[in-house]
Amino acid sequence: MRSDRWARYRSGALHDDLIAALVVSVLLIPQSLAYAQLAGLPPQVGLYASLLPLVAYAALGSSPVLGIGPVAVLALMIAQALAQRPEGVGMHDAALVLAAEIGLVLAGAAWLRLDALASLLSVPVLHGFETGATLSIALSQLPLLVGSSARGNSLPTVLGSWHHAQTPWTPLTALYGGLALLALWASRRHLLDWLSRWSPRPRAAMAARFAPLLVLAAAIGCAGATGAAQHGVALVGELPALAPTLALPPLDAELWRRMVPSALLIALVAFVSSLVVGESLARRRGERVVARRELMGLAGANLAAALSGGMPVAASFSRSVVNADAGSRTRMAGVFTAATMALAMLLLAKPLAWLPEAVLAATIIVAVLSGLSLAPYRLAWRYARSEWAVMAGVTALTVLQGAAWALGVGVAASIALLLRQTARPHVALIGRIPGSEHFRNADRHDVEMTPGVVGLRIDESLLFTNARELTDVVMLQLARHAGAHRVVLLMSPVNCIDVSGLEALQALQGELAARGVRLDLSEVKGPVLDGLRRAGWGRWFRGRVFLSHHQGMLGEHGSDG
């Protein structure tokens, strides 16, 4: 059976998966080195994080296209988290513990079926955070790009560090950085069009992807040939023997304790950002993403990273898109990518020692800035000014205060907006569209009114946030109809009534009864009506319930509550 499946796989998807793996590796080699540097870790940690974690994800995850491994946004959050480690603990040890905790958090979330918590990060929060993180990442690489001794992960720390830096910049390093930046930027904007003149577009696209690797190779060659280190250019330097070994992360209780808050936050971001990438690609291919399988895949990948000397990982948007474009068919592509990375590591250990850090910084800056998009800001500005404020606020907080603050405030603000939305329902006096059984807002449509009966629609569930207003809102409308003896509430917008809403409904009926007005309901939804019956509302509700608002206004065919 197994060998049969393998034979079928060989004849079908093997070729496509191998090609995709090669193309992704070309991107992954420079990125894994660069994102390790961004996190403040030795470069080989990024390479280690691109081996076993990919195999673990292939075994446990669900998406055939997600490009797992080091990710820029996560690297920034890791750098901020590692600043919290106890004194005397190495960065790498702390990163291993962080990866282990992230893996455990994700595994726990999969076990407890907490994948719904992903919805806490609304689109404005997520986009605002990603934009802010992009800017912070680019900012954190600026000192490296020009050979400054300044360091930092947010606007205030970078500026402060630069202000006191002993070496504000190094001309030769800045030259390497500037040229690499120019080459990478130009290749991204123009190389594909240029290559397309000579060869068919798909092949040109494939070739254009080698540009970052060529820039790195050129920089290594140049730095090696001219002895750049002697001229003060910071190089990646000799890597230790590339021999990842399996070992438990250090068991230091204080270190584990300090990493917990960051681990929770990074786990949430890793999960949600991977889910967003996976869903958008799955949609293009007509596939589905299973959120819980993604949790398990990411949990496995991060635990594998913790055991094999890597750093926390997630799905990279750029690599996933490339993976999909290159034709990846199954999760085996991830395994092949890991194999390619292992081979590359054996061959690259020596030459990488000559790579200038400034060139890596240029790689990072171009990679993250190319993903910058202002379209969501424009949309939010036009559509909902308050959600735009959340988006912009989260961006600013990310740049100024770091990820934890930005995400915390963003989630709280999203929830506050939702509460405000439910607290201030839109209320419409409704009338019949002539010649139909359909009732709409009298202010917007030409409608017929029924004398003596007031038809109202309150566009919200009856919840604790608006329960106190219910009576006021109805009385206000009633005050405009002196002779009314009946109010019919159209309940189609009422998706739920909580205990507070139930009490408010009872109070409303009492107040209306005191004025000699009867309260009837129409189009009460099944689940809502079930709840009202369970609450024993028959003991106090004196009105009738109508299947349709049309019948309700006529007063025919109602049933007692």
Next chain:
Amino acid sequence: MRSDRWARYRSGALHDDLIAALVVSVLLIPQSLAYAQLAGLPPQVGLYASLLPLVAYAALGSSPVLGIGPVAVLALMIAQALAQRPEGVGMHDAALVLAAEIGLVLAGAAWLRLDALASLLSVPVLHGFETGATLSIALSQLPLLVGSSARGNSLPTVLGSWHHAQTPWTPLTALYGGLALLALWASRRHLLDWLSRWSPRPRAAMAARFAPLLVLAAAIGCAGATGAAQHGVALVGELPALAPTLALPPLDAELWRRMVPSALLIALVAFVSSLVVGESLARRRGERVVARRELMGLAGANLAAALSGGMPVAASFSRSVVNADAGSRTRMAGVFTAATMALAMLLLAKPLAWLPEAVLAATIIVAVLSGLSLAPYRLAWRYARSEWAVMAGVTALTVLQGAAWALGVGVAASIALLLRQTARPHVALIGRIPGSEHFRNADRHDVEMTPGVVGLRIDESLLFTNARELTDVVMLQLARHAGAHRVVLLMSPVNCIDVSGLEALQALQGELAARGVRLDLSEVKGPVLDGLRRAGWGRWFRGRVFLSHHQGMLGEHGSDG
């Protein structure tokens, strides 16, 4: 003009207001002494809080029936707040600062129009808290009732203190306490019926209200005659000369800082509990409560308390009900109550010295326990198990951890339930009720389906909490209808679409289009449609918008998005 109004008032409401003031004072004298004791303050502080604050509320508030003054639940929260005062600061000074801060918080809330924040306390949280506070209050008075040296405001502190108490109980004190408890309880349960045999019920009710005052008088007489103090019975003791003076509360920065969190919490509870009392009484009388005026009235009352040596105040449910029953017509009743209290203070200073603390404790226990109601627990258990859990959890936390924890966790839990509700919308496949233009859930009603067209109703707004599920939910329904070429979403339950929901709608249309299925919408509400147009959805929406779902299923008379 003014004298004219006074003349009209004299001929109309004066008599009723004076009677109401007398009746309320009879309740207020023992309660103001007792609640000061409950807060850990000297008894005269409760009396001071029953003078000027009532006048300030009459000047600024809106309700003619609210019985302002010391309140049991607030007294418990004050006791917990005063435990946070810096060392070396007196309880009374801290209480004055607390009252001043509560007044300023309420005034600020009135100025910023934050009265909507009252809705954060849902019915389950409020009732759970009030029940828990009632139990804590009764518990805190048990040691005083039996003459123990133990003290505390929560179950763990009372039990711990009792365990280590030097004097676990004093027989004679316990006798005073027990007899007072019995007398008060019996008078509450049977006195009215007994008196009704001899005189008409309204007059009997009036007489029955004097029972607590008589019990106090009897205890004072007995303790004075037998020299109870010499036999080890703790008495209230000599009061300082009852001469309230106007003075600013102490300006100690550290003290002001430490009281801030408690002040915010107590201000919220004072406002919401007063609002609930005011609204329920106003409803009976066909009046309206203006939330913002209540904020101003309570702000004035608390600032007056801070300036005149009192403690934080709010509206008492029991005194407000009595006030309304006794026929209070205008807020002048509050001013008369204050005058009565001033007179009483002059007459009572001497005799009060002989009052045993155990009798005051009995007054508190009977007053709070008589308000205990389990009906809301039963309702919540039947209606919404999760809201029952919030109610019970808040009660338990109040008894075990104190008010701050209980209210914080309760508000967070209410919000979490609301998020969960919006995250898991009920979805219905809908069909036409034969012979009508009305569409209902196919699982609950006998309906007619339209071949090739799937009508769906998603019972929730499209929000970030459910945006990620939207496509899944629709695809699941579509999978059961192989030949469908059109999906019509009935949008009447969609009260709002946020930016995340907008993106989800676009993704849904894309996914349907990939399967050759068109997405149409029906009964989109005016404000929602306005928003969609503002967002420029015409650039991507390919379906049609139908005024009624009936037209949508027929595919007639739709307009382009």
